Amino acid sequence: VDKQIADPLKRVPGVGAVVYVGGRERQINVHFDREAIEAYHLSVQQIRNVLVAENLNLPVGTAKIGRNELQIRVAGRYRDAAEIANTVIGSNGDALVRLRDVATVTDAFEEPQEWARSGKLPAVALIIQKQSGANTVNVIEAIKECLKTIKTEVPADIEIHEILDNSDHIYAMINSLTESAVVGGILVIVVCFLFLRRFRTSLVVTLAIPFSIIVAFIGLFIMGYTINVISLMSLAIAVGMVVDDAIVVLENIVRHVDDGMSPRLAAVEGTSEVGMAVAASTLTIVAVFAPLLLVKGIAGIIFGQLAFMILITILASLFISLTLTPMAASRLLRSRDQRKLNPVFVWSERLLNEIEAGYSHVLEWGLRHRKIVLSLIIIVFIGSLALIPLVGTEFFPEVDSGEVEVVLEMAQGTRVEITAGTTEEMLKAVNAIPEMEASYALAGQTKKGFLTALGFEEGTNIGRIGGRLIDKKERSRHAKEIASELREQVTKLPGVEKFSASAVSAIQKAFLGGGRPISIEILGHDIEMTNEVAAKIQRIVESTPGAVDVAVSRKRPRPEVRIFLDRDKAASLGLNVALVADALRTNYYGFDDTKFREAGDDFDIELRLKKDQRETIREIGETPITTLTGQTIKLRNVASVRETFGPVEIDRKNRTRVTKVQAGVQGRVLGDVVRDIREKMTSLDLPPGVSIEWGGEVEEQRKAFRDLTLLLILGIVLVYMVMAGEFEDFVDPFIIMFSVPFAFAGVIWAFVATATPLNLMSFIGVIMLMGIVVKNAIVLVDYTKQLRAGGMTLNEAVVTGGKTRLRPVLMTSLTTIFGMVPLALSRGEGSEIWNALGITVIGGLSVSGLVTLILVPLMYSLVHRGKAK
Known part of the structure; x- marks a missing residue:
C-alpha cells in the first residue's frame, strides 16, 4: 500500500x-519465551x-x-528471518544457544492497533488531504487520474x-446553481416579454443580462x-436584478x-428623466x-x-442601462406611426390599462380615506410582529449531501479487537440501509497519531x-432521517458509552469544522465541581426535546497498571528506575532499534515477550530485571504492581480548565x-469559581448574527444617506423608508408559511431586501416630484x-421575484443553502412591493399636504 498506492x-x-x-x-517478530x-541463564538485555x-x-x-584503493566493509546485515533465528546469543556448556532456542522468529506483521472495512471486506482506508489553498476539484481530478494508473499496477485481487x-x-452544487441561474434568467425574460409584448423592446432589456x-x-x-459555489450563487441571485434599471429606463x-x-x-x-433615480436606486444596493x-x-468567508x-x-x-439600453432603444424601437399593432398586443394593452385605472381608483380612494388605509396597514404590520415567536433560528442550513457517519466510543482502555467487533456490528446496520451506496468502518489508534493530526x-x-x-x-429520505435510524441502532450495541450519528455535509465541515451544534462550556479549576455541574447540565440537555447524542467531553481516566518501585531495595541490588522501565518496555512494548533491510526498504526487527506471557497482571511482576552487575532480579522483589487509573485528560480555554457538554440537534431548529x-x-446554582459559556455553532451563530445585525443597521443608514443625497432633503427618504418595515x-410571513428558520443565508436575504425594496419607491417618489415641479x-x-x-414597479418586482423562484424551489445538491435566501x-x-404602491404615495401626500405646489 505504501509503495504502490500511497x-x-x-x-x-x-x-x-x-x-x-x-x-x-x-516486520520481523522475535517473540521470546521468558x-x-x-533456563539458559540469559537475559533480554x-x-x-x-x-x-x-x-x-x-x-x-x-x-x-x-x-x-579498496574500501573494506564488514557485511553483517541479516538477509532473512532464518538467519536471524540462527544467531548465537550465548552458550550452555559446550553447546551454542541460538535465538531460535528461546524465541519464535517470523517474517510477519506488527500486532494490529487499527482496523478498517469497506462494505463487508477487510480494507485499508486512505484519507487524502489537499494542501491549503489548492483547488479541491483540480486536486481530486489529478488524484483520479493517478488512481487509474495505480489500478493497472496493483495485483488483480x-x-x-x-x-x-x-x-x-461540488459538481452537483455547481450544476444545481447553474440550472437555477439559467431558469431564473429565462423566467426574467418571460416576465419582460409579457409586459412589453414586443420582441425588439424585450431584446433591449434582456441585453443587460449577458x-x-x-x-x-x-x-x-x-x-x-x-468559478465556485459562491460565485455561481451570487450570479443566480443577481440575474433577476440586472434588468431592473434597464426596465425603468426603457x-x-x-x-x-x-x-x-x-x-x-x-x-x-x-434616460435623462430617470437617470438620477436609477443611479440612486442602484446605489442603495451597493450600500447594503x-x-x-x-x-x-x-460569515466573511x-x-x-x-x-x-x-x-x-x-x-x-x-452602466449598461444608462448607455447600451438607450442606444439600442434608439436603433431598435419604431415610432408610433411605423408600428403595426397585433390583436394580442391591443388586448393585453387594454388589460394593463384597466389595471392602471383600477390602481388609480384605489389610490384616489386611499387619499380620501387615509386614516382607514393607514390603520389597516398598521394592524397588518403589528400582526406580523406577533408571528415572530413562530420563527426559529439556526446557524447554517442543514445540507443533505448524501453522507452519514456514526462515531462510537467504548470505555477507556478497551482493546481494539473489542472495539472493532462492535464497530463491525454497526457496519452491518449501515449496510442494511436500502439507500446506502458505499460504506466504511475504522477503529483503533494509528501508530503515529495521523488521524488526530487531521482533526x-x-x-x-x-x-x-x-x-x-x-x-x-x-x-425519499433525507440524510438526517437515515442518521436518526442509525442512532436507534447504535443504542442497541452493548458497551458503547458515547456516540454521535450525523449527516454533516462536506461544505459544513469546510466552513464549520464539523463541530457539534451545541457546546456548553463549564470553566473552573476544581475538577470535581466542574464534573458535577457538567452532569447536571447533561441531564438538562438530555431532557430537552430535539437534543441528541448528548455527551460530556471530559474523558474518564484510562485504566492502567502502575509500578511502584522500592527505591532502597532496588538501590541495594544495583537497580534504578531507568533499568526497570527499560526492561518492562522491551517486554511489553518491544525493542525495534535494529532494522532488516530488503530491496532498499527497512523493516523493524521487534524483540518482545511472547503474547501469551503478557496477558495477566501477575506476569508483569515476573519480569526479570538485569542489574548493573549482571544479576537477574524479578520485578515483584523490588516493586509492587497495582491496577489503577491514569491522569484525567484536561482541556483548557484561556488557561482555565474546561469541560464541555455537547449535543446534536434533530427534529427541531437549533435556536428553539x-x-x-x-x-x-x-x-442551576453554580459553585464558587465555576462559570458557564456557550460554544459550538451556538456561539458562532451569536457572533455572526451580531455582525450581520450591525451590517443591517449600517445598510439602512447608508441607504437613507444615498437617498438624502439624491433628493437633497431628509423628508422624502424618510417616506421611502416606510417600505422597509x-x-x-x-x-416573517414567508418564514412561517414555509417553516424556514432564520440563518446565515436568510439573514443575507434580509440585508439584500433593504436595498431592493426602496428601489421602486425611489423611482415612484422621484417621478411624483417631477410632476409637482x-x-x-x-x-x-x-x-x-x-x-x-x-408598470415598471411591477416589472422590476416580478423580475426579481421570478429570478429568485428557482433558488427558492431548487431541490438539487446543496439547495438547502440557497432555498432560505x-x-x-x-x-x-x-x-413590500404591494404596500409600496399604496403606503408610499399616501405618506407622500400626508407629509407634503401643507406645502405649496
Missing part, C-alpha cells in the same frame, strides 16, 4: 497528506545487544592493493474504490476568484415614443452589499465573494462508521432547542405618478 498519491500536485488506516506494517531465557551487534554493515577502512469524494458534491454577467466574470478573474423611453416622440429623442429624454466585504470570521460578485454585476447593469478523534476504544448514500433525487436549555439552566413583515397639484401628482410608474427575498419583496 507514495504515488503523495506526489500528486496539491496533495498535502495521505494517511492510511487498517494496514499492517511488515522461561526459556531463564543480552539478546538485544547481540541483535544490534550482529546486524551491521560497516565500513572499516581502506586497503591499497596494486593501482586501486486488490480493488480500489472511492467511498467519499468531495468533488461530487453583458452584466460578462463583466462579472471579468471581475471574477481579475480578483483571482474561481419603459420611460417607450412611454415617450408612444406619446409621439421619435425613438432617438425619446432615448435621450427618457459593500459592508459585507468587511465582515470577518465564517462565505459572503465576501458573494457581495463582490453582486456589486460588480449590479454596477455593470447600471479526527482516535483511540483503541473509538470506532467510526459511515457511508455514501445514493443520489438525492433517487431516495437552545432557548429551552437556557430556560432550564436558569435554576413591510419587507420584514413579508419575510411641472405644475400638478399634490393629489393629482401622486395619482398620476403612481399610475405611470405602476430565495424564500426571504420573495416573501419580503412581494409584501
